[in-house]
């Protein structure tokens with residue numbers, strides 16, 4: 020088994036969780052850390068045991084032995100940082116959302132393709148055991164046809180215009196931060212909707228505090244999604260099928276729940292992967308690279324682009340604006 024040299028770009032909250040997960044994998048070498056601050060890079064490297072650390076992203080990416088970069092900066096910087104990594108010949112897994120709009124996502128995807136490098140959006144749910152089980156049940160036939168979905172992701176994020184979550188310069192707002200997950204589920208299982216309707220409640224910065232969406236399909240199916248920094252809606256996705264329902268949800272302890280409901284039978288499965296399951300997306304990256312693949316068959320760039328186009332469409336409908344990046 021080949022060991023891959025991983026580097027972390029940005030030392031924020033999710034980079035900590037991802038690095039903890041990465042440290043569980045035998046074929047992932049915790050190689051280097053890039054930060055805007057040498058002190059932060061040094062502390063982060065020491066905390067997880069990375070071999071090298073750098074006080075600028077440029078120096079970090081110039082290292083010829085660095086192979087795979089995890090981009091974990093705020094959304095609005097994913098474009099710049101991913102392109103920088105690709106230009107330096109690195110494979111990239113970039114945090115969600117891949118970027119602020121679909122034309123930026125296309126630019127990133129084209130850059131990876133032109134350079135023959137691997138690129139994937141860090142959409143971790145499809146790699147989780149609960150999702151894999153749900154997919155197995157959906158495709159097994161006993162549930163019948165999937166007719167309707169309802170997904171939500173909400174928690175209270177107290178308003179602070181400086182924080183990444185509400186700062187419009189960083190692409191703040193619940194839609195790009197957490198609404199992306201129920202939309203991802205609906206896109207994954209029901210496809211691209213034919214009609215989208217959406218409305219948002221904006222915070223004083225213009226970042227959406229809450230957004231509600233309805234997706235309509237020409238064959239008569241409907242789906243709904245909701246995201247919010249203002250309610251404790253929780254995280255769940257409901258699949259309503261001809262002969263039963265599946266409900267995927269996340270417990271407060273981050274455990275993954277799958278409720279399987281038939282008319283005369285209900286079963287609950289609980290999955291508690293170590294490190295919240297962030298390691299599975301890293302496994303996918305390394306498996307793909309080992310096979311010479313430039314994209315993940317589970318989360319291909321075409322999926323990321325479709326997702327970005329839906330997010331653009333929701334934003335236009337709901338009046339959510341990102342100054343200078345409203346393409």
Ligand SMILES: NC(=O)c1ccc[n+]([C@@H]2O[C@H](COP(=O)([O-])OP(=O)(O)OC[C@H]3O[C@@H](n4cnc5c(N)ncnc54)[C@H](OP(=O)(O)O)[C@@H]3O)[C@@H](O)[C@H]2O)c1
Nearest residue numbers: 029030031032033034054055091092093094114115116183
């Ligand atoms: N997959 C998930 O479950 C999940 C969960 C949370 C967040 N995320 C995604 O991960 C990304 C980062 O989120 P986070 O919560 O980790 O954010 P965060 O705690 O604010 O960290 C972001 C990091 O980006 C770097 N950065 C580069 N330029 C920056 C700038 N101008 N201002 C601020 N930071 C800058 C900083 O690292 P240095 O100072 O070291 O350079 C900072 O620590 C977001 O796109 C978010 O959507 C994903």
